[in-house]
Every structure is written in C-alpha cells, then in structure tokens.
Amino acid sequence: MTQASAAIPPLDASLALEFEKKAANTIRMLAADGVQAANSGHPGMPMGMAVAALALWTQTMRYNPANPEWSDRDRFILSAGHGSMLLYTMLHLTGYDLPLEELKQFRQWGSKTPGHPEAKHTPGVETTTGPLGAGFSNGVGMALAERWLAQRFNRPGFDVVDHYTYAIVSDGDLMEGVASEAASLAGHLQLGRIIYLYDDNSITIDGKTDVSYTEDWGKRFEAYGWHVQRNIDALDSKAILAAVNAAKADPRPSIIGVKSVIGYGSPNRAGTSKVHGEALGDEELKLTKENLGWPVEPRFHVPDDIRAYFAQTAPRGAALEAAYEAMFAQYAAAYPAEAAEYRRAMAGELPDGWESALPIFPPSPKGDATRNTGGKVLNALAAAIPNIIGGSADLAGSNKTTIEKQPWISADNFGGPNIHFGVREHGMGGILNGMALHGGVIPYGGTFLIFSDYMRGAMRLAALSKLRVIYMLTHDSIGLGEDGPTHQPIEQIASLRAMPNMTVMRPGDANETSEAWRAALLNTTGPTVLALTRQNLPTYDREAEGLGAAAGVRQGGYVFYENAPKGLQVVLVATGSELDIAYTAAKQLVSEGVGVRVVSLPCWELFAAQEESYRQAVLPLGTPKVSIEAGTTFGWAQWVGNDPAKSASLGIDRFGASAPFQRIYKEFGLTSEAVAAAARKLL
Numbered sequence: 175m176t177q178a179s180a181a182i183p184p185l186d187a188s189l190a191l192e193f194e195k196k197a198a199n200t201i202r203m204l205a206a207d208g209v210q211a212a213n214s215g216h217p218g219m220p221m222g223m224a225v226a227a228l229a230l231w232t233q234t235m236r237y238n239p240a241n242p243e244w245s246d247r248d249r250f251i252l253s254a255g256h257g258s259m260l261l262y263t264m265l266h267l268t269g270y271d272l273p274l275e276e277l278k279q280f281r282q283w284g285s286k287t288p289g290h291p292e293a294k295h296t297p298g299v300e301t302t303t304g305p306l307g308a309g310f311s312n313g314v315g316m317a318l319a320e321r322w323l324a325q326r327f328n329r330p331g332f333d334v335v336d337h338y339t340y341a342i343v344s345d346g347d348l349m350e351g352v353a354s355e356a357a358s359l360a361g362h363l364q365l366g367r368i369i370y371l372y373d374d375n376s377i378t379i380d381g382k383t384d385v386s387y388t389e390d391w392g393k394r395f396e397a398y399g400w401h402v403q404r405n406i407d408a409l410d411s412k413a414i415l416a417a418v419n420a421a422k423a424d425p426r427p428s429i430i431g432v433k434s435v436i437g438y439g440s441p442n443r444a445g446t447s448k449v450h451g452e453a454l455g456d457e458e459l460k461l462t463k464e465n466l467g468w469p470v471e472p473r474f475h476v477p478d479d480i481r482a483y484f485a486q487t488a489p490r491g492a493a494l495e496a497a498y499e500a501m502f503a504q505y506a507a508a509y510p511a512e513a514a515e516y517r518r519a520m521a522g523e524l525p526d527g528w529e530s531a532l533p534i535f536p537p538s539p540k541g542d543a544t545r546n547t548g549g550k551v552l553n554a555l556a557a558a559i560p561n562i563i564g565g566s567a568d569l570a571g572s573n574k575t576t577i578e579k580q581p582w583i584s585a586d587n588f589g590g591p592n593i594h595f596g597v598r599e600h601g602m603g604g605i606l607n608g609m610a611l612h613g614g615v616i617p618y619g620g621t622f623l624i625f626s627d628y629m630r631g632a633m634r635l636a637a638l639s640k641l642r643v644i645y646m647l648t649h650d651s652i653g654l655g656e657d658g659p660t661h662q663p664i665e666q667i668a669s670l671r672a673m674p675n676m677t678v679m680r681p682g683d684a685n686e687t688s689e690a691w692r693a694a695l696l697n698t699t700g701p702t703v704l705a706l707t708r709q710n711l712p713t714y715d716r717e718a719e720g721l722g723a724a725a726g727v728r729q730g731g732y733v734f735y736e737n738a739p740k741g742l743q744v745v746l747v748a749t750g751s752e753l754d755i756a757y758t759a760a761k762q763l764v765s766e767g768v769g770v771r772v773v774s775l776p777c778w779e780l781f782a783a784q785e786e787s788y789r790q791a792v793l794p795l796g797t798p799k800v801s802i803e804a805g806t807t808f809g810w811a812q813w814v815g816n817d818p819a820k821s822a823s824l825g826i827d828r829f830g831a832s833a834p835f836q837r838i839y840k841e842f843g844l845t846s847e848a849v850a851a852a853a854r855k856l857l
Contacts, residue, residue, distance in 0.1 A: 176292060185232040185486050187415075193479075194411060198224040199466050200267070200480045202439060205259035206462065207473040208280040210453045215289065218449035219257030222408060222434035223373050229411040230340060230371070231264050231487070234418050238491030239269035245520045246498050248337045249316050250611070253309025254344035254373060255290040256451070258469070259690040261299065262287045267476070269488040270298040274474055293611060293639045296557060301611050302639045305631055307350030307527035310370070311601055313339045314356040315608020315617070317365040317427070318583075318593075322563060323614045325588040327516045332505040334516060335614075338422070343429075345383050346393055348372065351596045352631070355601025360427045361399025362596075368427035369418060373408075375436040381447050392431065401426040408434035431805065439466045465749070496590035519614045521559045522698060531558035532692055535684035537715035544750070545648040545706040547684035549574025551691045552618070552646070556580070559695070563609075564618035564644075567602050572708075573620030573648045599625050603632025610641040616695070620646035622654075623663040623705055626670065630660045636701040636797050637675040643701040644694045650680065650705040652839065653751050658832030667705060668808045675700040677779045680803075681727065682734075682753030684713040686776055689727035693780065707751050709835055722774070726836060730780025731773055731792055735760055738769025744853045745799045747773045747813060752802040752844065759849035768857065775813065798856035802849050806840070822852040 189197070205220035220227075230250070237247040254259040259280060265272045272286055290304030300316075303309035316339045324335040335456045347353050355460075360368060372391075376383045392402045401424040403417045414432065421428030437449030440462045454462060463470050506513035518525065533554045535547060556562050556577045563583075566575040570592075581590025586730055595602040602619045609617040619629075626633065626647055636643045652662045670678050675696055679690035687706070694702035726732025735757055736742070744763070748756035753774050754831035760770040773792055775781060781789065793799065799814035799821045801807070807825035815821040826842050839845060 176494070184234065185483070185490065187233050194225070194228070196477065197480050197483065198228050199439070199468055200476055201227060201260070201263050202466070203463060203468050204263040204266070204277060204389055204474060204476070205257075205455055205458055208259045208262070208277050210456070210459050211278055211473070212281040213453050215259060215453065216256040216451055217377070217454055218436035218443075219254055219344070219373060220260035220263065221440070221449070222375055222436045223257070223260060223371075223432070224438070225409050225411050226342070226371055226414050226432055226434075227260055227264055229414045230418070231268055231486075233411070235340060236337065238495040239298070239488050240492060241495060242270065243600070244495050244498070245613070246335065246337050249339045251303065251309040251313045251316075251339065251341035252291055253303055253313070253341050253347045254800050254834065255303030255309060257342075258287070258289065258291050260342075261291055262296070265296070265298040267484040269485065269491070272297060274476070277639050278474055287325070296569070300580035301608065302635055305635065306344065306346035307352035308597070308604055308632065308635055309341060310343050310347045310350075310353040310610060311356035311604025311632070312608035313341045313368055313370065314360045314365060315605035315610075316578055317360065317368045318363065318605060318614040319609045319612035319615050320367055321363075321365060322583070322588045323516070323519075327512055329509055329512070332501065332508070334502055334505055338367045338369055341374055343370050343763040344373050345375070345378055345387060349387055350355045352600040352604050355598035356604055357398050357400065357427075359596060359598060359601060359605065361395075361583065362815045363583065364399065364425060365427045366425040367506060369421045370427075370429045371414075372429055372431045373434055374431045375434045377436045377445070377447050377450055379447055379451050381431065381732045395429050399426060401428040402431070403428070404431040406430055406432045408432045408438075424792065428706050441465050453549070465842040502652045515560075516614070522613065524695060525559060528555070528558045528695075531555055532688050534688065535713050537718070542684060543707050543710050544681055544684065545572070545574050545646075545688045545708060546705055547687045548646055548648075548691070548706045549576070551688050553578055555691060555695070559616065560591075561614060562618065563591040563593065564620070565595050565648075566599045566620035567595045567599045569621055569648075570594075572622070573646050575618070575620035575646055577648055599628035600632060603629030603636070605640065606643045607632055607636050607641055607821045610643050611637070611639070616642060616644070618644040618646060620648065622649040622661060623647040623666050624649070624661050626666055626703075633670070633676065634673060637673055639676065640699045641701055642698050645701065645703045646706065647703055648706045649708045651707070651751060652826065652842065653707055653709040653804060653835045655708070655835035656832055656836065659829040660829030663805060663807070664826055664829060665806045667803070667805045670703055671778055671809060677702045677777060678705065679703060679727075679777045680705040682748070682750055682774050683711050683724070684722035685716075686727050686774065689724050690776065693728065693777065698787065705750065709731050709751060711751055712754055726774065727776055728780070730777040730782070730787065731775035731782050733771060733792055734774040735772040736770070737764045738771065742771055742794065742797055743857060744770040744851065745771045745773055745793060745797050746849060747793070747799055749774070749776050749803050754851055755844065755846050756802055758846035759853065762846060762850045763853055768853070770853070778813075796820075798853070800849060800852045800856065802844065804844055820856060822856060824848060824852060
C-alpha cells in the first residue's frame with residue numbers, strides 16, 4: 175500500500191488562472207501586512223515564492239492541520255527562515271491552530287509568530303530555522319530517519335513509513351558550509367525523499383548574489399549526486415508541480431531551481447535587496463496592493479472564496495490520516511510486535527526495562543578511558559533500545575561510537591544503526607537535529623570535544639529546540655596529550671555549560687559514565703554532552719572504600735568521599751579525570767589530620783536543578799573549597815565562591831601543550847600535590 179491515502183485526491187488542481195493569482199496574492203499580502211505591522215521582517219521571499227507555496231500545500235503535500243504530529247505527514251521546512259511570514263500564512267490558511275490574530279502579532283512578545291520559525295512553539299512548524307543552512311541539514315536528517323524507519327517497519331502491502339521532506343531553500347542556504355556538508359552526505363546515501371525548492375532570486379542583503387556567488391550551483395549538486403532541475407518559473411504552478419513529480423520519480427535527492435522575483439508585485443522594490451530585510455513601508459505597501467489589484471484596506475484581508483478554498487484542506491487532511499490509520503490497523507493485526515514498537519518509537523518512549531541493560535563495571539585500579547566505557551555502555555543499551563542510531567565524524571575508532579556486529583547505513587541498506595558522517599561535524603549536528611525532529615529514532619554523534627566548535631551552531635539549535643540529541647565528545651582535556659593545543663579543549667566545557675538547556679556530563683569513572691548515559695536518555699527536553707577521556711581512569715571499589723554511589727550522578731553532584739571525624743575543614747570539588755586527583759589529595763590531607771570531603775560534580779545543570787537544601791548539604795556554605803578541572807577556571811566561582819581566603823580553583827586559563835599527558839598535568843599544576851597545597855593555604 176504505497177502512499178496508503180493516495181486515493182484521496184488533492185485540492186482541485188484545475189484552478190482558473192485568475193483564481194490562482196488571487197490565492198497567491200492572498201499569501202503575498204498577508205505576509206507583507208504582517209511584516210508591515212511589525213515594521214520588521216522579510217516580505218520579499220514570501221512575495222516571490224507564493225505560487226510555489228500554494229502548489230506545494232494544496233497539490234502535493236500530505237498533512238492534517240488538526241494533527242500536526244501525524245507520523246506519516248510530509249515534512250515541510252522553510253530553511254529560508256527569514257521569510258517566516260510565508261510559513262505562518264500557509265499554516266493559517268490551511269487550518270492549523272494559528273488564528274489570523276497571531277499573524278497580526280508577528281514578532282511580538284508572546285505570539286506564536288516569532289521572527290524566525292521555532293519548532294515546538296508554533297503548530298505545524300517542523301524545525302527551528304533562521305541560521306541559514308540549518309533547515310537544509312535538518313531535512314537531510316529527517317529523510318535519513320524516514321528511510322531508516324521505512325526499512326525497519328514497512329512490510330509487503332504496508333508502507334507505514336512513506337512520506338517526503340520538502341523545503342524552500344535560499345541562496346544563503348546554498349552558500350553556508352553546513353548545507354554543503356549535509357548535501358554531500360544526502361547524495362552519497364541517495365536520500366530520494368528529499369525535494370527542495372531553491373528560491374533562485376539572485377538577491378541577498380548586500381545586493382546581487384554575483385558580488386560573492388557566481389558558481390554553477392546545479393553542477394555542484396549534480397556532483398553531490400543530486401537530481402537537479404533548473405529555471406522553473408516561480409509563477410508557473412504547473413511547471414513547479416511537474417518538477418516535483420519528476421523529483422518523486424527520481425531515486426536521488428532533488429533540488430529544483432525556481433527562478434523568482436523577490437518582492438514580486440512591489441513597483442519600486444521588486445528584484446532588489448531593499449525588499450529582503452525590511453518592511454515595504456506604508457506607501458510602497460499601498461502601491462503594491464494597487465499594482466496587484468488588491469484592496470488597500472482592510473489589512474490582513476482574506477477573500478471569502480479563498481478562505482473557502484483553503485478550508486478544504488482540513489477535511490482532506492482528516493481523510494488522509496483516517497485512511498492511514500485504517501491501513502495501520504491492518505498492519506497491527508498482521509504485525510503486532512512491529513506496530514507496537516513503531517508507536518513506542520514515534521512517541522519517544524523507551525522500552526520497558528531498558529535501565530537493566532546499563533552495565534555495572536567491576537572495580538579496577540587500572541581502569542579504562544571513559545571513551546571506552548562510554549562505547550561499552552552504548553553497545554549494551556543498543557541491544558535494549560533498537561532505535562538508538564548514530565555515528566561519528568570520521569573518528570568512530572577514537573570516539574567508540576560504533577555499535578558492534580551491526581551494519582553500517584549505506585545507499586543500498588539502511589538496516590543498521592551505524593552512520594558514517596564523514597569529516598562533517600556541522601553537517602552531522604544539523605542532521606542529528608533533523609533525525610530527532612522527525613521522531614522515531616534517538617540520534618547520537620561523536621567527535622573530539624575540541625571539534626564541537628565546528629558544530630556549535632547546530633548544538634545551539636538542538637538546545638533551543640529541546641531535542642534529545644546525545645553527543646559523545648571524547649579527548650575531553652589536555653589528557654589527550656601529544657596532539658597538543660590544537661586538539662586540547664580548554665574553554666569548550668565552560669562554553670557548552672553556558673549554553674541554555676545544554677546538559678553537560680563529565681563522568682569520573684566507568685560507573686559514572688553508565689549513569690551519564692542514563693541521564694542522557696532520560697533527558698527528553700534537550701541535548702546532552704558526554705565529555706569523555708582518552709586516558710584511563712580507575713574504576714572505584716565504592717563499597718570497599720566507603721565512597722558515594724555512582725547513582726549520585728542523577729543529582730548532578732554528590733559526596734564521593736569524606737573523612738572528617740573532628741569536623742569538616744575543606745571540600746575538594748572535581749569532575750571527570752580530575753576526580754581521582756582530588757581523591758588522592760584528600761587522602762594525603764587526611765593523613766595530616768585535616769577533615770576533608772571530595773565532591774564529584776559531573777553535571778552542573780543537574781546539580782543546579784536540585785533543591786537548595788541538597789546543594790548546601792553537598793557544598794556547605796562557609797566551608798573552604800577547592801575545585802580542580804582540566805579546563806578553564808571560568809564559572810567555578812558559582813560552586814566554590816570567589817573569596818580568595820575561602821576558595822581556590824585549579825585549572826588551565828591558557829592553551830595547552832604537546833607532550834605526554836602526565837607531563838602536561840604536572841607542568842600546569844594539576845596534581846594531587848597542588849590540590850593539597852591549595853587546601854592547606856585556605857586552612
């Protein structure tokens with residue numbers, strides 16, 4: 175049953191030309207009125223691409239406005255997010271829960287129509303766009319997830335996963351490197367359910383695109399392995415639909431060059447950069463409406479016949495989803511286990527009993543690198559949670575991101591969980607976001623922590639969009655040693671902690687790593703960083719040594735060790751590989767009669783979320799504190815204070831060096847002796 179609901183026809187495709195113009199002008203003028211009301215925004219792109227949007231939303235896309243989360247809907251991405259009023263206009267006209275009043279409140283406090291589209295904020299918005307190239311790369315992730323789910327769950331006669339990813343992309347999208355990275359992988363994997371309309375209007379904010387952009391974009395995408403169509407007239411809906419149908423018939427991802435005039439209809443600004451990033455102005459808006467034969471007043475005018483025309487999308491969408499659900503009921507009867515698993519995966523739920531798969535590592539003085547134990551935890555979890563999929567940016571052997579004895583995704587086979595992202599960190603980040611937005615999979619990606627800088631834009635959008643994406647970022651400090659300062663993170667951990675809604679976990683041994691994975695999977699409202707070591711760390715015999723349980727990671731921080739029979743005199747606070755340094759220093763201080771506590775603080779965000787009473791019980795006010803972390807000391811005053819008589823922070827506020835890691839730690843004063851000395855000074 176390919177496209178189970180395809181027997182239900184789209185809206186009438188035989189529109190009279192004048193009626194089509196009227197519908198397109200409705201779109202144009204709603205967008206222009208919204209931008210004018212805000213006196214801020216980008217009216218040009220919606221005015222130029224109105225016919226294309228009309229064709230997509232009424233003639234080919236499958237969706238149900240009453241249920242924006244219908245699993246088998248086509249996805250639409252406005253990668254050119256600056257033209258957000260086009261998307262809001264289409265959502266309003268087609269019956270999503272976006273009243274006309276919201277269009278009038280464009281870019282205003284508390285509205286559902288922010289300056290750029292935001293996922294999980296406006297009904298029907300699939301992804302957060304605005305930073306150019308982001309939506310392009312998200313679409314690749316959505317198509318990858320669709321293909322993976324289709325191979326896993328579709329059965330003969332039952333195509334329960336069967337939809338396309340559409341987008342409108344811009345000149346700016348094609349210029350951004352993240353789009354090139356994602357496009358290259360999409361072509362390599364032959365993600366044929368991608369259909370992008372390129373708004374080829376030859377204008378950017380600085381003027382004509384040829385001031386900086388003269389390449390043959392079509393040949394570039396052909397080299398990537400894409401199906402390319404050029405010079406489709408943005409005013410010719412039949413040509414646009416023919417191009418879309420040709421794209422559907424081709425097994426490659428498709429990009430359709432749509433030649434448009436930015437600001438179409440504006441007598442004085444059409445085809446210029448003036449209409450790109452500012453409102454038309456009252457006078458030019460009036461002239462534009464007169465030029466298009468549109469009533470000057472009232473603003474936000476929707477003619478009754480146009481309103482009635484678009485009103486057909488609601489019952490059509492309901493029928494599309496009803497037909498799908500009828501087919502899915504038959505599928506569930508024939509394949510009950512698969513149906514249950516699919517519903518669970520699309521709901522973002524974890525299988526019953528998954529936590530029992532988390533390994534408990536035996537004590538080992540030699541221990542292991544947390545990158546290694548992180549990979550072991552991943553493999554244990556993958557056996558219990560089959561929709562964990564991901565990979566590395568060409569560092570799988572170093573990041574330990576491979577799910578062993580399972581296939582790698584290729585153009586011919588999406589049956590495995592492992593993905594070769596190639597040396598494309600930013601593209602990987604955007605693709606992971608698209609996978610998470612699509613639903614049905616739990617995506618993860620790995621690279622060296624230092625190279626998180628390359629995908630920071632995508633990580634920020636994951637945090638803003640509240641996406642469950644997991645980053646395995648290894649080689650997390652100067653502990654990587656000889657590769658030197660180019661590869662040694664200093665400020666990266668602090669900068670990621672500074673990002674709102676980003677959870678950063680830096681576990682201190684194997685069992686803390688297992689708990690960090692647990693926290694990452696339970697974090698369904700934002701991304702999680704697992705910062706993992708290259709060097710070995712001991713796995714503690716917590717019971718024999720009287721140490722705090724690794725389950726304390728769930729609170730973000732906990733009392734790892736304490737020996738203070740005569741009263742607590744100093745608290746040593748550490749994360750990751752420096753936990754053992756603090757523990758060694760504590761034992762030295764105890765031998766001198768000092769009452770010491772060691773606090774493991776692997777996750778600042780989880781710790782900050784605890785009740786104040788718990789935080790003060792772990793980090794008592796007034797007690798001198800010393801922090802140690804192999805990175806910048808920036809931010810540590812939040813936990814240890816900034817009174818030099820009662821606090822000290824040992825870290826690295828310069829770039830690293832190339833040498834064996836033991837020597838670097840010694841030279842930078844990150845040793846148990848240095849920690850003990852800092853504690854004595856406070857006493």
